[in-house]
Each structure stands twice: as structure tokens, then as C-alpha cells.
Amino acid sequence: MKIKIILSLLITFSLSVMGQTKKELEVKNFFWGEHDTHKNTVEIPDKWKSESAVILYKNQNYDFHKFGKNVTYKNSTRKRIKLLDNSAVKEFSEFSFLDIFRAPTKVIVFPIPVAFNWQQNTGNFVGIKVVKPNGDEIEIDIKKESVQVDGKTNIAIPNLEVGDIIDYYTYYEDSFKSTFAYGFEPVETTLSEEYPIVNFKLFFETENDFFINFNSYNKAPELKQLPTEKRSIRRYSLEGTNIDKYISNRWFFPLLDLPSYKFQVYFARSGSFEDRALAFLPEKETIIKKNVSEEEVLDLYDKRLRANRDIGDLRDFFKSKTFKNDTEKVKEAYYFMRHAYLTQYIEAMVVKEADILYNPFEFYGSNPPFISSQKEFIKYFTAFLNRNDIDYDVVVSKKRYDGTIDDLLIEKNVDLLLKVNTETPLYVEYFDQYNSINEFNPLIENTEAYLLTSSKNKIDGITREKLPHSVYSQNEEKKEITFTLNDDFSGFSITSISNFKGHQKKEEQNNRLLFTDYIYDDYKKYETKSFIELVKRKKKKIEYQKQLDAAILKIQNHHKEQMKEAAQSEFELNEIDDYAFKINETGRYGFDSYLTFTESFKGKDAFIKKAGPNYIVEIGKLITNQIDLNKKQRERTENIHMSYPRIYNNKITFNIPKGYAVTGIDKLNKSIDNSTGAFISQAEVIGSDLIITTSKQYKNYSEPNSNWSLMVDFLDSANQFVNEKILLKKT
Template identity: 40%
Template sequence: MKKYYNHQSTYFFTLFFLCITLFAYAQPKKSEDIKAFIWGENDTYKKIPTIPEKWKNESAVVILDNQNHYYNKSKKSLDNFFLTRRIIKLNDKAAVEKFSEFNYPTFLIEGIKEIKTWMGIKIIKPNGDVKEVDVEKEKIKTSSDKAVYYYGFIKSKIKSDEIYKLAVPELEIGDIIDFYIYSYEEYKTSGSYVMDAIETTLGGEYPTMDFSLKLKVENDFFINFNSYNGAPQLKDITAPKQRDKEYQLSAKNVEKVESLQWLYPLVEYPSFKYQISFAKSNVYEDRTNAFLSEKEDIIKKGMTSEEMLEEYKNGYPLKYVAKDIKKFFKEKELSQKELVEEAYYYMRHVYLNQYLEGVIATEEKLTDLYYPLALYKDPILVTKQSQFLLRFGSFLKRNDIPFEIIKAKHRYDGSIDDLLIRKNLTSIIKVNLEEPIYVYPFGNNTFFNWIPSSVEGTKVYAMKFTEKYDKLEKVEKSKLPISKYTDNNTKEISNITFDDTFSKITVHRESFLKGHNKVNQMNERLFFFDYVEAEYKKYGTTPFIDLLNKKNRKKYDQTFVAYKEKRSKKRLKRLEESTQGEFDFKIEDYTYDIVNTGRNSIDDLLNYKEKYTIKDDLIKRAGPNHILEIGKLIGNQVSIEDNAKNRKENIYMPYPRSYNNEIIINIPEGYTVSGYEKLNMKVENETGGFISEANLNKDTLTVKAYKYYKNNYELNGNWNKMLEFLEVAFQFSQEKILLKKK
């Protein structure tokens, strides 16, 4: 709800923001009517209240955050209205710059939704003068062309019809800006629709004096709503004999949400979540992809194990084992674990990656094909979790391998005990062998027996089948394991040489990644042409080019070479920028080579080599000697500002992890090295550690640094212990050595 977007001093209202802003109960659709409704005679904020003394030094203070959402239905669509009004006191230059410009679009998502917006702005000067911005005069249309975006295997079009930029003139420190965004949304629907969920902290970037959210719904709308971490509850304010239902959440003097590293705001701060669903009859209620209450006038506040069983008990008909899979595994003699692993990687290719080249070739117009799947006999494309669960579950059932389905919720979204939004669930198959195996729905570069870091260690629902696996019979709470910091490791070996003038440093770096560290890099570092040929051969499927007719094959022979070169150049530039981002110095002459894709198992290392140069940086002349900022070669280290050292919030990290850096300095002939003794450091405790050592062997100085985070979560009481090794690691990054002329 309170999402502030700062984009080059622009207060940017994205489609997401518009979907979560609010609206009034009357439904005006003309700018003058809207203005009169908000700023007219009944405006209770004509007189601005005094800012509390405790917030005088804040960058800005939200005096009013008033939001109204009205959900209405017509014959063939849902007509929803949203109004946001905010009054904000701007206390410094940063706040003035943030609100100096607005961008707001009108969107049309083809065939589904249309959104129109209106805006009004007033500026109240410290002396009480009020200036209304002429929005129609000041706004500038920045785009009139329809921008079309494609994603996934199925083309989805998003058209932006009109995008306006609005500069706010004469905005100064001390001003109060009073603005509203009014939006009208039309959803095309035949009988049911689930709105985007809204999940937000009560507080925002600035403290808020008065917050109010009102919801108003007609019949056939269902509300899922709950408040968390001490946020006020939603109250029913429906008047007697009023046909529509009306609710309100209000709060006074809401503190701001701190901007801290390793923080999950929805878990740590007062927050609320809600979702509106529409279903015009019982038939459509059963088809709606949301957790609905028994009656539309009952607000759904959560889910129990019993309700989860009722929701999913008949949702997994396990009867989908394709002939090609039966044939592939017919002659294989494998243990149950080996069979499960082989099946995972086989399906990853046969149900997904074998189509990848054709889909990309079609989207990039490398051939004249319109629908590449038509080239395949009985193609089965699995891109949704539900499809994976049915396909893989059917295979396990056919081979008498016991399993259950896990329903998990991402750590940043809170506990499974607070489950409210169905789309917040992710699914995993747990194979119940002597040592449990976890099978996550595959993507292009996912792995067998891998659990996403966002759900590691969380409480989950375990969905257990009957003995015949014909339906679910029981749902229990369970817990997922957490990987170890040694499982998620990056090792980098950097070989450093200098030119004769010490103006250029050449770095040859080789990296080895495993676990989550590897998974996080796979999609950025690998393209399909790095691995798909090997998969074709391994699984005996026909390469895409061999499926083409003579005309398309000839074209593809030519276009693919150019496409591959183009994509490789873009990747090289992107990786150079990514590597540049690891340091606070500029790199040049970047090269990149893949040694091993690491795609065969979670323990298979992603291995690549990079080469780059550093010119006129890191090394400074000191008479006949040279000073090298050697510590910076391990990359930027976490620097904690003084105001963040007294942390009250708990620490939420992505996952346990570790980093090995080895720096090999080739000492130029005629020089010795001194000062490297300072590079020997060691701090370890129950939260993690940093260990470094430096050894000189003839003309080679080898420096090794090892940093690790033991856990994915720490209580705030352990923050000082984390600071112990974080500060030592930062200190290391600032250390220097002297290359001394003999």
C-alpha cells in the first residue's frame, strides 16, 4: 500500500501502485467532479494539523494517507474504483526531489483489464498560500505507441496506451504537497476473477500521522483480510440496511519502516494483507483460484490444516505417465533414489528444455515458424507447478515410490500459520526414502534434491495421500531443512600481474560455485546454446534444426550464428557490468569463458574463467615504491553505517553461505613486498566468521580470505556478534601492501 518509488527524482506510480491505491464511494469519471469530491466543501483537511515534535527532523512526514477501494460489478465486467489521497510535509531537499515529478500511465492488458487514472496536486506554502497545479497543462505525454511485451512460452501482451510525465513547479523545502490519484479499473470476466493481492506494512518510508483504508464491496465479492505484528484489525462499518458491505482499518502516528539490510518488513513490522475475489455463483466459487470463505459476508482470515485438506483433497489425479518416459526407463536398473534423480533431469529436458530453442527461434524470428510446438509429435510442455506435480507424482506412483506434496510459504511473506493468499504458496514433492529427497518443479537450470532458499527452514503443510494415491487423506504441519554454509560456496582464485610501468594490473580469475550461490548465477551466466546440444544427445531427442524443413533450415543456419554472436556480446557486456559492481574500481578488457556449466547436479560446480584489467587504479607510486590496495581485490565488503549498528530488528539473510578468495600476487622482478603481515585476521563466533592469512614464497604473495554466514536468520541480540566479523572483513578490504624497490 505504502510504496514509494524513487526514479531519478521522480515519484513513479507503476501499474502495481495503481492496483493497490484506493478509491471513493461515489464514482465520478470527470476530472472536475473528482476534484470537487476530494477537495470540496466536505474536506476535513482544509486546515493542516501540526506536525509532532518527534518527527521534526524527518525527511518528510505523511500528514494524511487516505485510501478507499470500491469493488463493483456490471453484466460482463468488474468496475473497480480506487482513490489515494496523501498530504505530505517536505522537510529537506531529498523529499522535494522525490515529489518533484510524477509519472502515471493508462494501461490496457489485452482482453482482461483497462485502467484509467486522474490526478490532482496542490502545494501549500509555509505562509498558508495554496497553489493548485494545472495537471492538464503541465502533463506531457511521453509515449503514444503501444509497447508490447512477451514473456514465457505463451505470448502475453501488455499495452501502455498513454504515459504522462508531470513536473511539479516551484516545490520547495517546507512546502506541503496534497495530491490524489484516482483510478478506474475494468476487468473483463464471465463469472469469476481474483484480484492481485495487496501485502504491505502499515508504515512506509516516512512516518504517518493519520492512515485510513476503506473497502466497499457489492455482493458476490469475497474478502481475505488479516492484520499482523500488532497492526489494527479491519472493522465492519456497514450502516444498517446498507446493501454493500463496508470496512475500515485506521491508525494514528505510525512510525516509518527503516531501510535496513537483511530485513523482511512483512515479518518484522505491523502489516496487513488482503485479496478480493469475485464469484457470481457456487459453480464459479469452486473454480476460483483463491481461498474463499463459506459466505461472502464472512472475512477470511487464514487457513487451517482441515481447510487445506478440503481445498486440495481431489486436486491431484495421478494418471499422467507419458509413453516416452516408460520407454526411456524400461531397461534401466536403478535404485529408487537414482530413478527419481534420472527422471527429474529427463523431464527437465523432455518437458521443457527440448522446446526452448524452437520457442526462442520463433520469438526472435530466426525462422518463419509461428508455432514451434507443431514440429513435435504430441508435445507436452510443463511450465506450471501444478503440471509438474501431476507429471512427476504420476511417475512416482507408477514406480511405487512413496511421496507427499509440500505446500510452503516464502520466508519474506511470514509463517505458514498466517497463510491467507493461495498464490503465495509454492509446492515441492518430498520423496519419502530412507533419506528424504526434495524435488522442486523444474526450470531451465534447476536441480534435483534442491530446496529454494526462500522456503528453507520454514514451517510447511505436508499433504499426505492414501495408500493407493488416489486422493489426499491427511494434512499435517512439518518443517523443511536448511542447507549449511559449506553447501553454498563461492571460491575465487585471482592471479595478479603488473605491467612494467605499474599503470595496468591484469587479473585472471577462476570461479567455482555450488549450492544456492551457483543457482543464483545460472540464468545470468548460461544461455540455452551453452547446454541444449548436450541435452539433445544425452536424452536422444531431435535437435530443433533437424525438425525444420529445407527452407527454414537454410534460414536458421544463417540467422542463428548472428543471433548467438549478438547474445554472447550482450552477455559479455552484462557480466562485465556485474563484475564491475563487485568492486569500487573500474575494470576493462573483460573476457569470460565457461569451463563447466554445473547443470548435472546440485553439487556439480559452475566453473568459469574471467580476465580483466585495472588501469591507473589500486596502485600508487610512493617514490621508487608502489602501494597496492590489495584488500579491495576480494570485492566490496558490507559496511554498516553508525545509525544501523544499534539494530532493533531481527536479521533475515537469504541463506547460510561462504566465500573463499585466493589472491596470488606475482611480485615484479626487482621488488620486495612488506606490510602483508597485517592481512592475517581471524574472527569467528556462532553467527559466522572471517579468516585471512598471507604467505610469501619467493616472488609470490598468496593471500587467502574466508568469510561465512552460518545461518539464514539471527535474533537481533546476535547483531553485535555479526558486526564483529563484518567489520573485520571490511577492515581487510581497506588494507594495503608496499611493493618496495630493492
Template identity: 45%
Template sequence: MKRKNFLLILCIGLSTIIYSQSKKDNEILNDLIWGASNNTVEIPEKWKNESAVFLLKSIDYTYNRPHNSIEYTRIIHEKIKLLDQAAVSDYSEFKYKKNNSYRSYGTSIVKSKFTLGVKIIKPDGTEIIVDSEKVIEEDDQNKLAIPNLEKGDIIDYYFHTNVIMGENDLYHYEPVEDIVNEIYPIMDYQFVLNTEKDFFILFNTFNGAPKLKEEDLNLKKNRDRVRKYSFNMKDVDKKESQRWFYPFVELPSYKFQVNFARTGKYEKRAYAFIPKEADSIKSIIKKEDIFEFYTDKFRPYGDLGFVSQFLKGKTFASDEEKVKAVYYFIRHKFFTNYIEAYVFSEAKIMNAFNYYGYNPILFNKEEEFVRYFAAFLKNEKIDYEILIGSNRYNGDISKLLLESNAEFVLKVKTENPIYIESFNHYSTVNIISSQLEGINAYALKVTDQKHIDDIETTQLPKSNYKENNTSDVIDLTISDDFSTINVLKKSKNLGQNKLDEQGERLMFYDYVYQDYEKYGSLSVLDYVKKKKDKDRYEKELDALILNLKEKQKESFKKLSANEFSLELEDYDFKIVNNGRFGKGDAFEMDESFKINKDLIKKAGPNYILQIGKMIGGQIALEEKEKIRENSVFMSYPRSFSDAITLKIPEGYSVEGIESLNFDVVNETGGFTSKATLEGNLLKIKTMKFYANNFEPKENWSKMISFLDVAYQFSQGKILLKKN
């Protein structure tokens, strides 16, 4: 189905031997699912002008234990009335993963099966069952065409997923998080959860979704304690995607996780948030639960031999400087030190890990990093706290339900507190994830650098728009024949803006060899003793890097072309500084390119230059976007500064610069621009900023005021008039 591009993947992610679904099995499922479906076909008058309306959206999860196995079944059943041609087109095709399988998984046998059922109900009541076996196989997915679909039709379909695992004493199913609303209205939304004995449930609904209720099954004998829970919603309005919006914070939603533990001893080994009894549902994770759960998980632990060797003979002006230095060292020692080896292996040049003689992967989870760094802090007698929060798009920490939603930050209590997270190749001390900035969190209080003995609520720091800045200096020179404009651009990025750019642009060779030199590490080729082998590997690596650099250059060119919405020629770039060693260490890059006739147009003896485009694309709000019902959630406060210099061609003067001057600033942000003429140089300075990472919907009109003028500037033109 084009609208959702249903690529359904089993929670355990296994791909194995495909086997066929029998026709009889399909018929049984058809009777089971369609036989119980309601027959409503009329929609409310208020939704007559919608593109489509869900008559029914039903989701049914079942976790049970046949014999010694455990079984998982999910049925998504949707019944939708198509009211215009756009909806007909959206539902003219279903796509889904090929994931029927049978295989051995550890000590268990895993059998998984997926079934799709589709039927069309015509306005006169005629039902046409689509043959779901007539699929077209493409790579790793199946594609099913839905023929003869027309306006007014009802398409009634289900996705049935079943997974049976062999003997398991302890198993954590993947957590489920879902929004009730769809892009079309829903007349009837039904949710059902079925479980049996030894399945432990975390479940809660949010933002107006009904609470889960247990149904009375009236079973005389219920040795396995079969349980059925459900909630239902009627007349759910549609919710179209919109800019700067967090659905799980404001829309009706639910989250749950099911854990299986066969006996009491396995319950104790579950290492997960679970209720004390299997026949109860845990819906809230309290501060006390967090304390109890994480107290033992964060005991300092790790072999500090490499750190001690690094620190030997070094002196630092403060503990703060020592902590930063060690963080960047272990980022290299246990991560960037092995990236080149991964490159060798992925490119099939050689198995580079053979030269290291031990498993290079030290931190598979964030908790492992926290424990290791805590061990270093304990060894150095530096106080710290462990902060536990959740990404802003999940809602406040008080609504935390799933362990997978927990995030960790170390607060090192130096004179100027240091905040650090587990590392990646460009992570920086005191720049935490933007999704954690300013959130409420739980602080695990640590005494003697090892004992967690208390917990309290705290707040993580938040950056400001000046810290998260991108500054561009752009020089424009028009060719003598006015056919091209030569552009030199110097960019400097700080804060969260820097992290975005680094994540999108840095390749391994942009930092790995710098790290080798800084820390005296050996490259992979340094381990190779045979000259013949070394020469061959080096040649292959050089060829690989050359190819990657070409692709990197093409990628950068596309990024800049998209930024300016222009075609670029003769593109080149240079990373001046990768910005990986400190909050104030900027990511800097130089670019040069030519723009042909897209930017300048001849007008008689004169030329019109669309100079406003040089600040990059700006948001063009549609009228429907200017009416907002929800709060504004942005990633982080940020700012963008541009200094543009245009050399006016000899024999020409410039007109229209007054139209490039704007000044709109309020508490939500602003856009200012100033154009001046200094001799034969037109100089333009602009500044756009978003003051906060959140605005209540009442402030949306204030944001519109500066967003609109920024877009107006980007459309600005000047006239180069022939003297």
C-alpha cells in the same frame, strides 16, 4: 514522483485505446476526495527535523456490481508536508502509466480510467490546483511537473483508478499486500474497503496493524448487502530501507484478496480460499482448509509416454537415482527442448513451433508439475509427500492467507529423501528455493502414491554455509613496467551460490546443445528439410548467437568490474561447467583480464598494491546501520573462499603482509585471512561465512565484528619495496 516512481498499473494489465478525462469529472473527484479531507497542518514536535511528514495517507478500495457488471475502484490519497529541499525535489515530479482504456476482454467489455489530482497548499493557506492534463508523454508513461514547490508547502494529491468489467460470473481480483509504514512518518493512516453482495473477502492485518472493523451503515434497505470495513493508525513512525530486512515479517501490514462469484454454483467453482458466506471475512487459513482445498488439486495426472520411453532399457542403482534421472529428463523434454524454438521466434528468424506439431507448454503452474511428477512416482510405486509452504519474507505458514503465497515442494521418500521443485533451466534436485529452507510447512500425506488422506506440520531442510560456497583461485602477475596486473581467476560455485550465478550468467547456448546431445533430441534446424531454408536459418542463428556472446562477455566484464570496483581491460571468460546435474555439480568459470593503474601506485622507487581489493567488495557499514531495531533476515547461509597468489617482481621484496592477517569467528559467522611468503610468491587465503539465514537483533553486534574486519582486509595494502 521521484520518491516512489509511481508507475501505477491496473490489476488486469490491459493497454488499449486511450481516451480523455473530462474536466467535469476531475472537478467531481476533487470535491469528493479533497472535500472530505482533514485540515490538519501542524506536525508533532518530535518530527520537526524530518525531511517530510504525511499528514494523511488514505487508501480506499471499492468492489461493487453496477447492473450486471463488476466494478473496482481504488483511491490513494496522500497529504504530505515538505520540510526540507530534498523532499521538495522528491515531489517535484509525478510519473504514472498511461492506462486509460476501453476494450473487449474475452466476452467482457473492460473500461479502465486513471485520474491524478494534485494541489499545493502554501503556508498562508493559499491552495493551487495543478492542471493534471499538462503532462509530458514519454513512451508508455506520463510525467507531470509540480511547479513552484517550496519548503513548508503541503502537497495534497490522489490517484484514482476505476475498472468496469462486463458480465462476469466468477472473477478473482489480484491480491493486495502492503506495508503501513513509509520512509516518512505518518500522522493519520486510514484504510477503507467497500464491497457488495457476492464479493468474497480474505483479509488480515499483521504485526500490530489494527484489525479490520465493519462499520454500521444504518441502511434501512440493503438488498445488495453493502459493507464497509476500515482500520486506522495514528502516529506511525517512518521506516527507512535497511539491509537484510523482511518488512512483511516485522512491520504493520495487511493482505487481502477479493473474489466475485455471482451464484452458489460459481462459489463452488471458485477454486480459491474464500469464506463460506459473502458477508463474512476469512482472516485465517487453517491447516484443515489447506487439506480440503488441495486434496483434489494434486491427484496424479499426466501422459507418461515420454518418461516410459526414456526409462526403457535403463537400470538404476536405486529409486533415488531413477527419480533424479527422470527429473532432469523432464526438465529437458518439457522445457529446455523448446528454448531454442522460442529464441528463433523472438528473433523473428522463423516460427519454429510449426515444426513440433503440438503445444510445447506442458506446465503453466507449479501444481501441474506436481501432478505430473506424482503420476510418475505412482507409476513406479515410489512414496512421496506434497509439502506446502510460503516464502520466508511472507512470514510463517500459520499466517498464510493468499493462495498466491503458497509454494510447493515434493518430498520423495526414497532411502535418502529427495526434495524437488518445479524446474527451470538450471534447477537442481535437493536444492530448493532459499526462501523455503528451514520453514514450517504443511505435509499432505499420500497413501498408495495417489490418495491424500492426512495433513501434518513439518519443516523443510536447511542448507549450511559450507554447502553454499564460492571458491575463487586468483593468480596475479605484475607486468615488467608495473603498468598492469594480469589476473587469472578460477571460480567454483555450489549450492545456493551456484543458483545465483547460473541465473545471472547462463545463456541458452550454454546448456541447450548439451541437453540435445545428452538426451538425443533434435535441434530446431534438424527439423528443417529444405537445404536453402536451413542454410539461411543457420546463418541467422549464428549471427544472433555471436551478438549475444558479445553482450554476454560485456555483461560478465561489468559484473567482475563491479565486484572488484576496478576498471578491467582485455577481459575474457570461459564457462568450464554449467553445474546443472546435481547438488555436487559445481558451476565453474575461468576469467582473465588486466587491471591498469587502479590497483598499483608508485611511491618513489617502490609500489603500493591494494591487494585487499582482490577478494571483491565488502560491506562498509555506516554508523547508523550499527544500531539495529529489527531481526536479520538473510537469503541463506553461505561462504566465500579466496586463494590469491601474487608473484613478487624480481628485484623487489614485500612488506606489510602482517596487516592482512585476521581471525574473527563467532556463532553468526566469521572472517579469517592468512598471508604467507613462499619464495617469491605471496599467498593469501581468506574465508568469509554467514552461519545462518536468520539472526535475532541481539546478535547484530557479533555480525558487525566480522563484517568490519572483512571490509578492513579489502582496504589492505602491501608495499613492494625496491631492493
């Protein structure tokens, strides 16, 4: 297994820079020179001697500086890791570097002028050495041991043994020019990782015009300021010792329960840029901002979420329409906006992607109005609400895995939506092609959020309110499966009708729907023209239609093959024949509306085993694979966090072959139902069919670890059902 070193770089990793240049020697000396206080660190605490590996020392450094118009960002990491068993030796025997690394993102707060120039440097270095138990050090020749494979640089570490220490560093330097304000990509991470850490040090160095938001959580050490030789220079460190490893587990939000820290560095050269920055900046560069007040939230969004203008298309759409009430009007506006500012352009996107036409959007006017962000959506939709004198609040929320709204620190973590105060409040979120009214990110459901209240078309107050929550019955996956054996028992056929609603359907819509499943219905519903209808020249219209039809057929054939492979994987079949797939309902108009599709196929060499004159049918496998907990997972100590409560319902109809009777159905009746969830199954013979219903329920968003045993009960029951069989006994 390869160790993947993920660095924050945006340039190609080049072996040509790995020579002994002056800069590389400077970097190497920084980590391994005479001031290296950890070069003789070899001992580990007794409590970790049975671990696979232990990190003796981890050092993370961030430097932010400016020189005239130039800004320089440096990011480096060093780890010193002791290998304690053969598994770790194998793990660290090869390092893998992505050839193209990502740079810290600059978030520009207003349009970039022509003069903007971003110049990348080549200050990117890697050093690796092996320290043997006797103290001998072997530095790896990066150039010699590197091999380019599939877009990656693999570096072999030869002759590793148990007891060796791997000591490596990575260094990245990025320099660019700008006179504007922007934010570097936030960092949010736990102190712990997959191996325990004896000593950890995080180091910051900044100067004037760099603003830091930083806080520690869950008893992590605090960031401390260090003395400097200049008033303009600021240094900070965070240090920790004896950090237990982070055990990756299902349904776990590490930032909620483990010691962690979060920070973002923002650059703004002057007061005017500070005022325009889309961030919760500290008052001064010398202050580390640790939290955000209600007043700061109100102040930031009052300036940036004001309705910018009315929308001509939306105004024209409502001219000839009447509605019973504001609820109907808001719903119609939302779905029309989804089409007017997104889905009507999807066909043109396909035309561009298929290289049919370089700029198909020219047929939609000189400047097609796309809505590209949460904030832009808020401005557009509130313009409509203001014009119609409909009251609303702007919701400022934060995802559950990132802590509560009281932990708000980084503006990028904010989720925005609208609460429209109709008779029954409606929630509207920045849409994709599938979103519905009252459908918003499940990770902000049931959380406390800020409400920015408005009056006279202006945000003027702030309150707090808990957002609505969905219950497990609203987030449903429902399948109706008909299972029929061939007359000669050589194979079987399956017809499956799948239904998804609530939060269960979003992923399925993304996977199952093609634009052809809904876009032409949208054109008809909203009386808009397709791409081909917008083309005026007859000859071009015929040409583009032919090319578009070919592109659509290619997309549909590829999609059908993907759906076939998904069915094979779901039922754990090596091969299926006569596969058919059909969308019945798209589920695009209402949170409680169903996405429905039908699949059918034939197969063999599965589900059926001959037993003398009788047959064993592995009927339990038709509910498909369930969670099979291993010993380590059963000993869970972490709290349980899930995206949303949900339910999985199955109805299986097995056509009993003529001349046979079913025995063993008593094992198909199970009932485990408690406060955390349930698995309930029932089976009965009705006429010539065996009817089996199952229901698996996850009732809550989260559970304390003390309830884990209750969850294990129904998870085990569901997994056991998969192994249940029936006997077809010849009569």
C-alpha cells in the same frame, strides 16, 4: 528527485482525461469537497518536527461492485504531506507517472470462453494541490504542468517552500464483463512508509459474490465492519494513528516485524464457481476470512493436485533402463523431464525471438508439452511416482518473509514441491533450465510446512514438518585469483577461476550461462534432436542453420561484452583489455555441483602506486568491494533476515616480481569468528608467490537485533581488509 506515483492501472495515462469532466468533478469532490474532514489538518506531533516530511493523512479506498455481467473495480489514494525541510521540497517538486500502469490481475480459474470480454473504462484521474502556511490553496493545472519524457508523464510542482503541504489523490476505475470466478491481485503491505503518518484510513466496499480474505499482523489495527443501508452492501475500515516511518535497511523483512495487513478479494458468481476457485474462500461473502485451517488446505489441494495422467515420453524413456534403486530412478526422471518439457524447446524459442520463423514449435508436433506452473509439475511428476509405486508427500509451504504457515491467508503465496520418500528423502521443485534435485527456494528452507500425504494415488492426509535447511558451507562462492604485474609495472593481468554451488550459483547461472553452454549436451545425453535436425527440407535446413548461427554469434558477442562490463564493475576498473571468458562446468546436475568459469584480462592504472624505488600494491581490493556501514546503519534496531547462510572463499596468488620482496603482510592476517559469522584471512610467502586466503561467512538465516554488533565485527573486518596494502621493496 522525482516522486513516482505507482497506480494499479492498465491504460495509458492520458492528459485528455484531465479536463473538468463530470466524472472528474465527482472524484475531486469526493476527496476535496465539503465533506473533507482533513482539509484543515496542518499540525504534526512534536516528536516528528525534525523529520524531512510528515504525512498528515493517508486514505486508501477499494470498491468492488457488480452490475449484471459487469464488474467494476475502483482504487483510489489520497495523501496530505507537510514538507519540513529543503530535501522534502526537492523530493516533491516533481511527480512522475508511468504512462502504462498495471491493473489488478484477474486469475481465471478455468479456460476463458469466446464470449469473455474485458472493456476498460477511462475513469483515471489525478489531482494535486499545494496548501501554503497562510491557508492559500493552489491547485496544479495537470495539463499545463505535464511533460512527456521517456514514456513517463512528469508533473512539475512550482514554487514549493518549506512549510507547504502537498495534497494529492489518484483514482482508477476498471470495468469489465465476465461470468467467471477470479481473484484480484493480493495486497500485502506495512502501515508505515518512508515518512511518518499522523492519520491513516483504509476503506473497503463490496457486495454479494465478492469474498474477502483479510488479516492484520504485528499489532496492526483490525478491520472493522461499518453499517450499510442495504444487506447486499458491505463496508469495512481500518484506521491507525501516529505511525512511525519505515526505515529501509539491508537484510530486513518488513512484513515479519512491522504492523502490516494482507488481503485479497475474490469474485465468484455462484456456488459452482466458488467450488472451483483456486483460493481459500470464506464460507460466505459476509465473513472476513482471517486464517486458513489444515482441513481447508487439504480440501483445496486434494481436488486440484491429483495426478492427471501418465507421461508417454517419460514412460518410453524408462523402457530400456534399469536402476539400482528408486533414488536413482527419481533423479533420472527429474532431469529427463527438465529436458523433455523445457530445455529441448529453448533452441526453438531463440529461433522465434530472432524472427527466423514465426512458429518453430510446429516441428515438435501438433501440441508440444510445456510444463508452465508448480501445480502442473506436481501433477506430472506424481503421475510418474504413482506408476512406479514410489511414495511421496506434497509440500505446502510459505516464504519466510511472508510469515509462518500459520499466517497462511492467500493461496498465491503458497510454494509447492514434492518430498519423495526414498531411502533418503529427495525434494523436487518445479524446474527451470538449471534446477537440481534437492534444490528448492531458500526462502522456504528451515520453515514449518504442511505435508499432504498420499496413498493409492490419492492425497488423503495432512501433517506438519520442518523443511531441511542448508548450512553456510553448502552455499559457497569460491574464487581463485592469480594477479601478476607487468615487468615494467605499467599494468597487470588477472586470471580468475570462479566456483559457485548451492544457492550461490542460481543467480550466476542466470547471468553467466547461455543456452549453447548446455543444450547440445542435453540433446546428446537424452538422444533428442536439435531444432535444425527436425527440419526435413534440405534447403530450409541450410537457410535456418545460417540464420541461427548468426543469431547465436550475436548473442555470444553481446554476452561477452556484458561479462567484460561485469568484471570491470566487480574490480572497480575503468577499462580492461584482452578479456576472455569460458564456462568450465554448468553445475546443472546436483545442488552441491559447481558452476565454474574462468575469466582473464589485463588492466592498468589500478592496484599499483610508485613510492620512490618501491611500489605499493592495493592487494586487499582483489577480494572486491565489501559492505561499508555508515553511522545510521550501525545503529540498527531491526532484526536481521537473510535468504540463506553462505560463505565466500578467496585464494589470491600474487606473483612477486623478481628483485623485490614483500613487506606488510602481517596486516593481512585477521580473524573474527562468532556465532553470527566470520571473516578470516591468512597470508604467507611461498617461493616466489604471496598466497592470501580469505573466508567470509554468514552462518544463519536470521539474527535478533541484539546480535547486530557481532555481525558488525566481521563485516568491519572484511571491509578493512579491502583497504590493506603491501609494499614491494626493492632488494
